[in-house]
Amino acid sequence: MPKVLFIDYERCIGCKSCVAACAELPSHRGKSRNYVVPLAPGVSTQTIPMTCFHCKDPACARSCPAGAISITELGTVLSADEEKCVGCRNCTLACPFGIPKFDFNENIMYKCDLCHERTSQGSAPMCASVCPAQTIQWIELDEAMTRRRAKIAAKIIGDVPVWGDDEVETRIVTMGGFGGTGVKEETHHD
Amino acid sequence: MQCAMYMRVDQTTHQVVGVEPRYDFPVNGGRMCPKGVLAYQQINHHERILHPMVRRNGQLERATWDEALDLVASKIREIQGKYGKHAVGLYGGVSMTNEKCYIAGKFARVAVGTKNIDYNGRFCMSAAAAGAMKAVGIDRGLFNPWSDVVLADAILLAGSNTAECHPTAMAYLWEARDRGAKLIVIDPRRTPTARVADVHLQLKPGTDSALVNGLLHVLISEGLVDARFIAERTNNFESMRDLVLRDYSPEQVEPITGVPAHLIRKAARIYGMARTGMVMYARGVEQQSKGVENVTDLINLMLVTGKIGRPGCGGGTLTGQGNGQGGREHGQKADQLPGYRKIDDPAARAHVASVWGIDPAELPGAGQSAYELLESMGEARNEVKMLYLYCSNPLVSAPNTVEVEQFVANLDFLVVSDFFLSESAEKADVVLPAAVWAEDEGTTTNAEGRVIRINKAQEPLGEAKPDWWIMSEIAKRLGRGQHFSYENPREIFEELRPASAGGLADYSGITYERIEAEDGVFWPCPAGSAGTPRMFEERFAHKDGRAVFHAVAYRPAAEVPDVEFPIYLTTGRVVFHYLSGTQTRRIPFLVQQSPEPYVEVHPILAGRLGLENGGKARLQTRRGEMVLTVRVVETIRPDTVFVPYHWGKELAVNQLTNPALDPVCRMPEFKACAVRVTREA
Numbered sequence: 001m002p003k004v005l006f007i008d009y010e011r012c013i014g015c016k017s018c019v020a021a022c023a024e025l026p027s028h029r030g031k032s033r034n035y036v037v038p039l040a041p042g043v044s045t046q047t048i049p050m051t052c053f054h055c056k057d058p059a060c061a062r063s064c065p066a067g068a069i070s071i072t073e074l075g076t077v078l079s080a081d082e083e084k085c086v087g088c089r090n091c092t093l094a095c096p097f098g099i100p101k102f103d104f105n106e107n108i109m110y111k112c113d114l115c116h117e118r119t120s121q122g123s124a125p126m127c128a129s130v131c132p133a134q135t136i137q138w139i140e141l142d143e144a145m146t147r148r149r150a151k152i153a154a155k156i157i158g159d160v161p162v163w164g165d166d167e168v169e170t171r172i173v174t175m176g177g178f179g180g181t182g183v184k185e186e187t188h189h190d
Numbered sequence: 191m192q193c194a195m196y197m198r199v200d201q202t203t204h205q206v207v208g209v210e211p212r213y214d215f216p217v218n219g220g221r222m223c224p225k226g227v228l229a230y231q232q233i234n235h236h237e238r239i240l241h242p243m244v245r246r247n248g249q250l251e252r253a254t255w256d257e258a259l260d261l262v263a264s265k266i267r268e269i270q271g272k273y274g275k276h277a278v279g280l281y282g283g284v285s286m287t288n289e290k291c292y293i294a295g296k297f298a299r300v301a302v303g304t305k306n307i308d309y310n311g312r313f314c315m316s317a318a319a320a321g322a323m324k325a326v327g328i329d330r331g332l333f334n335p336w337s338d339v340v341l342a343d344a345i346l347l348a349g350s351n352t353a354e355c356h357p358t359a360m361a362y363l364w365e366a367r368d369r370g371a372k373l374i375v376i377d378p379r380r381t382p383t384a385r386v387a388d389v390h391l392q393l394k395p396g397t398d399s400a401l402v403n404g405l406l407h408v409l410i411s412e413g414l415v416d417a418r419f420i421a422e423r424t425n426n427f428e429s430m431r432d433l434v435l436r437d438y439s440p441e442q443v444e445p446i447t448g449v450p451a452h453l454i455r456k457a458a459r460i461y462g463m464a465r466t467g468m469v470m471y472a473r474g475v476e477q478q479s480k481g482v483e484n485v486t487d488l489i490n491l492m493l494v495t496g497k498i499g500r501p502g503c504g505g506g507t508l509t510g511q512g513n514g515q516g517g518r519e520h521g522q523k524a525d526q527l528p529g530y531r532k533i534d535d536p537a538a539r540a541h542v543a544s545v546w547g548i549d550p551a552e553l554p555g556a557g558q559s560a561y562e563l564l565e566s567m568g569e570a571r572n573e574v575k576m577l578y579l580y581c582s583n584p585l586v587s588a589p590n591t592v593e594v595e596q597f598v599a600n601l602d603f604l605v606v607s608d609f610f611l612s613e614s615a616e617k618a619d620v621v622l623p624a625a626v627w628a629e630d631e632g633t634t635t636n637a638e639g640r641v642i643r644i645n646k647a648q649e650p651l652g653e654a655k656p657d658w659w660i661m662s663e664i665a666k667r668l669g670r671g672q673h674f675s676y677e678n679p680r681e682i683f684e685e686l687r688p689a690s691a692g693g694l695a696d697y698s699g700i701t702y703e704r705i706e707a708e709d710g711v712f713w714p715c716p717a718g719s720a721g722t723p724r725m726f727e728e729r730f731a732h733k734d735g736r737a738v739f740h741a742v743a744y745r746p747a748a749e750v751p752d753v754e755f756p757i758y759l760t761t762g763r764v765v766f767h768y769l770s771g772t773q774t775r776r777i778p779f780l781v782q783q784s785p786e787p788y789v790e791v792h793p794i795l796a797g798r799l800g801l802e803n804g805g806k807a808r809l810q811t812r813r814g815e816m817v818l819t820v821r822v823v824e825t826i827r828p829d830t831v832f833v834p835y836h837w838g839k840e841l842a843v844n845q846l847t848n849p850a851l852d853p854v855c856r857m858p859e860f861k862a863c864a865v866r867v868t869r870e871a
Contacts, residue, residue, distance in 0.1 A: 010386065011360070011364055011386075013353035013354065013357060013360060013382040013383075013765065014382060014765070015223050015224055015353075015354070015357050015765040015766075016224050016766075016783060017222060017223055017224045017226075017227055017357070019224075019779075020224045020227040020228055020779050021211075021222070021227045023779075024208055024209055024227060026208070042793075042803065042821070042822055042823050042824060043823075043824050043825075044380075044385065044824075044825070045380065045381065045382045045385050045825055046382075046385060047382075124211075124213075124220075126211075129211040129213070129220045129221075130211055130220065130221055130222040130226075130227055131221065132218075132221045132222065132223050132357035132358040132360055132361065133353065133357065133360040133361065133364065134221070134360070134361045134364055
């Protein structure tokens with residue numbers, strides 16, 4: 001059973017450990033690839049982590065004229081290949097979530113690669129490793145879906161992952177009342 | 191918490207260059223807050239002090255170790271010759287190993303011969319310690335291991351912003367909540383912890399004991415008590431019961447605390463009806479001039495419901511500093527000897543003197559508490575003329591820093607040992623470069639009483655040395671070298687074990703090997719014991735084995751809002767900084783997230799005062815004043831403002847706080863005072 005990134009937004013305490021730890025992975029060269037945003041500053045202390053959703057049909061990769069964004073066997077949408085990236089920044093505009101960022105010094109796009117050097121070796125990505133509140137976890141897909149279904153059954157969250165007018169299928173399972181993102185139920189018949 | 195982690199070490203330079211999560215450690219399982227993730231950046235930081243410094247012609251200049259140590263020793267002699275033994279004081283901290291804390295206590299009594307030693311834990315855990323001693327007869331921070339939290343059906347957090355102050359503990363709370371546990375939070379602010387609570391009791395600062403009495407009133411009047419437990423394992427129930435039933439109905443408590451009566455009932459019923467439950471508290475209730483009363487009252491909750499000494503039942507204090515627990519057990523406190531022994535107890539003196547190889551008569555008596563020690567340096571008292579300060583930065587962390595600065599200025603001589611030039615070190619006559627945590631080995635004791643090990647990852651940078659070495663070298667120069675001939679921390683721990691044997695905090699059965707093999711050992715652990723993860727399963731630590739109820743009559747904070755200073759000021763922390771910020775205000779990522787203090791103001795109060803989000807406000811109290819950036823937030827009471835405390839000098843909120851002390855433990859009242867807030871152009 002593959003492991004997936006599972007995000008339970010309600011638990012986020014805004015500490016940005018995930019942001020700090022992301023930059024600590026040697027191959028990330030000091031540039032963090034995830035973000036923590038406040039939902040309603042001044043009204044609530046609620047914050048949420050924004051990581052790449054690793055879409056099944058990623059707009060970033062589709063928009064890349066150079067084929068610089070690869071998708072691994074496990075479905076991880078990698079950061080730009082240094083040799084192929086032409087610095088056009090299409091991906092930064094195409095992504096509906098604003099995840100790819102552009103490094104103007106190096107003239108290359110960078111984004112979350114789910115700590116490929118760790119996850120491809122069976123270890124957890126940095127963000128899920130350190131997250132003190134366990135907002136971000138690295139768990140088996142079955143377990144993630146079970147937890148999500150429990151909330152759907154309790155009518156705490158909706159069951160269709162919709163962003164605006166788009167349905168987006170992702171490989172990251174999320175929970176909480178923010179947009180109802182998540183893996184589409186019917187795509188994972190047990 | 192004591193979160194475990196691995197250090198990445200460069201194989202050619204042998205220096206620490208990064209961090210790697212350590213998944214196999216039971217306390218944190220790899221989890222780290224941002225301070226933990228980035229802690230390694232302190233180790234080879236460009237601002238590390240690399241060599242001793244001596245003040246010449248007003249400037250701190252490089253010196254050799256011999257010059258610096260000879261000067262310190264000769265000054266100790268000179269000042270003691272002129273003013274007496276106790277004119278030299280020591281002021282420490284507990285962000286260092288048990289071995290160092292133990293040596294500090296021994297160094298003060300055996301090498302310097304002064305009674306005047308105390309430490310910053312006085313501003314941190316002293317109320318919890320004294321409260322637990324009164325109620326259950328022993329001060330082991332949490333009475334239970336962290337793993338018990340996930341077994342609790344109801345969790346009550348009082349004065350703890352766990353999410354920001356003990357972030358890695360949140361995983362335990364969530365695991366309990368995944369099982370259906372209810373969470374009750376007592377805090378004047380809707381913190382990230384209170385935000386996710388089932389019941390948030392948003393009380394006025396300093397009214398905690400009235401609120402807890404209200405909870406006790408509901409528990410007793412609705413029969414949610416364990417009568418058999420009360421009869422068999424406690425004393426003094428009746429006086430507590432009579433007081434809370436008479437004076438603290440939820441309706442009586444509501445006007446005092448500002449918490450609606452129905453919420454007090456709801457919280458009491460959740461905790462009272464739960465099969466298992468834990469009550470945990472932190473600086474919010476402890477850093478008050480009645481911190482000890484608040485703590486004993488919270489323990490009343492555990493005792494009245496019999497929720498203590500069982501799986502998922504108990505609680506205690508969430509210790510703050512890294513080694514806040516171990517550092518208060520082995521003699522660094524003014525009135526203590528190793529093993530949590532009282533320095534005025536003849537049997538304790540005889541035991542420790544025999545381990546140290548001295549005559550008990552040589553041991554000085556009890557000294558004074560941290561703030562009083564600082565006060566005794568001032569012009570008014572003029573008693574302590576030389577201070578040796580290590581592992582602490584009182585110019586930021588003590589209350590009323592304006593006056594503390596005058597106390598320090600009045601000294602004849604100040605020695606500071608630290609690894610960064612802190613606000614306090616800047617004032618020193620001699621600065622000694624200390625090794626950081628990753629450059630030495632030793633043990634620390636975490637919030638749950640688990641004694642764990644720190645391993646050495648690299649050699650000390652520059653000429654830095656561990657504090658146990660520094661104190662031993664000064665001891666030699668004072669002619670007491672025979673009592674301080676240590677080669678390494680292990681030798682110190684091997685002496686600490688028998689010194690603590692038979693005391694409350696008994697470490698005699700703990701060895702470095704056992705700590706490694708068992709992922710830490712819980713004290714009390716006499717020789718042959720397996721250790722004690724959960725306290726009070728059969729008996730409490732008082733002589734008769736029973737716990738004691740305390741009837742706590744509510745009294746207001748030492749200073750409450752009035753016409754002149756009409757608003758409550760409370761202080762606290764942010765998740766990005768640690769204590770006085772000496773370690774975290776030098777880490778770029780943490781500074782970016784939280785560059786300076788601010789004042790949180792409710793929109794209603796902001797409207798009344800004409801304050802805008804992002805604008806400036808002037809805060810004035812009877813001690814001092816400062817200007818801060820305003821954050822308009824709905825998460826605070828409209829009668830209260832909040833300022834985080836991690837900064838120094840003109841950014842130190844402790845310019846404003848009230849040094850009113852708890853009568854028992856001498857804890858200053860950081861958490862409640864009266865302030866005037868005005869718009870600043």
